[in-house]
Amino acid sequence: MKQYVSIIFKLKDEIQRAVLNYNLSNAGVESIEEREDDVIAYFGVEEWEEAKSELDLDGIDYEVVLVKNENWNAKWEASFEPVNINDFCYVRAPFHPESEKAGLIDIILEPKMAFGTAHHETTYMMMSEMKEIKFEGEYVFDYGCGTAILSILAEKLGASGIYAIDIEENAVENAKYNAEINGCEKITCEQKTLEETDEFAYDIILANINRGVLLNSAKPLKNYLKPGGVLLLSGILREDEDLVLDAYKAEGYTFVHSIQKGEWKCVKLSVSI
Numbered sequence: 478m479k480q481y482v483s484i485i486f487k488l489k490d491e492i493q494r495a496v497l498n499y500n501l502s503n504a505g506v507e508s509i510e511e512r513e514d515d516v517i518a519y520f521g522v523e524e525w526e527e528a529k530s531e532l533d534l535d536g537i538d539y540e541v542v543l544v545k546n547e548n549w550n551a552k553w554e555a556s557f558e559p560v561n562i563n564d565f566c567y568v569r570a571p572f573h574p575e576s577e578k579a580g581l582i583d584i585i586l587e588p589k590m591a592f593g594t595a596h597h598e599t600t601y602m603m604m605s606e607m608k609e610i611k612f613e614g615e616y617v618f619d620y621g622c623g624t625a626i627l628s629i630l631a632e633k634l635g636a637s638g639i640y641a642i643d644i645e646e647n648a649v650e651n652a653k654y655n656a657e658i659n660g661c662e663k664i665t666c667e668q669k670t671l672e673e674t675d676e677f678a679y680d681i682i683l684a685n686i687n688r689g690v691l692l693n694s695a696k697p698l699k700n701y702l703k704p705g706g707v708l709l710l711s712g713i714l715r716e717d718e719d720l721v722l723d724a725y726k727a728e729g730y731t732f733v734h735s736i737q738k739g740e741w742k743c744v745k746l747s748v749s750i
């Protein structure tokens with residue numbers, strides 16, 4: 478099983494937070510937990526060794542802790558609180574009761590080491606934007622699925638089929654497990670890169686990844702979206718929005734709108750019919 482480290486960065490101010498978030502998102506971070514006075518970044522051990530030499534960590538106080546795989550379940554169980562997304566959807570762990578509010582879409586997750594619990598701003602925004610998109614009868618591509626949280630929501634919103642990929646083996650294992658505990662039958666999840674994925678004209682693409690991957694995907698993703706289709710992107714820091722938008726507009730996508738939560742943006746695009 479892959480070994481991970483958590484790096485606790487003690488922050489001096491919000492400028493340092495913004496710079497660090499920006500650098501981490503381009504350095505192969507697995508997930509980021511934002512707290513009031515610090516940021517915890519999770520990396521694979523090998524990825525951290527590479528990132529450490531690339532990141533400018535001068536003047537930043539940080540501590541590296543090896544994440545013990547056997548303790549991971551207990552760790553997330555202790556810290557996982559249910560999330561209510563705009564009174565539309567409720568994300569909880571199996572040991573939480575369902576929301577007392579009626580009518581919310583119920584999603585059960587055991588994230589283990591995968592990213593995607595709706596606690597992060599990017600996932601939260603992707604899910605709240607999904608509320609406004611018609612999924613019934615549609616075919617969806619979940620690019621960088623993590624826990625499969627977006628795929629599960631897509632199926633619960635009526636999608637006819639969801640194809641989910643992630644480069645990480647543990648994410649794919651976890652995605653399959655979460656799809657199963659939610660009773661989802663329309664999600665196919667595979668460990669693949671975009672280049673290894675068969676082209677198909679999906680109606681909707683969901684891609685909450687990071688700046689580097691999104692920039693590289695602007696051109697090839699067009700072969701996975703049908704004319705008139707919708708592309709929802711996140712994993713984009715506020716200051717990177719223009720850069721990402723320019724790359725997608727240059728490939729012929731049309732900007733629909735974007736929303737912001739904290740330092741992060743979620744962008745909706747379409748391709749013309």
Ligand SMILES: C[S@@+](CC[C@H](N)C(=O)[O-])C[C@H]1O[C@@H](n2cnc3c(N)ncnc32)[C@H](O)[C@@H]1O
Pocket residue numbers: 591592593594595599600603620621622623624625626627642643644645648669670671685686687690712
């Ligand atoms: C920020 S997480 C998003 C997870 C989930 N979709 C969500 O919205 O919460 C990004 C995921 O993309 C995966 N990923 C990163 N680079 C990738 C690539 N080149 N191809 C496929 N997946 C990738 C990571 O392993 C991670 O699980």
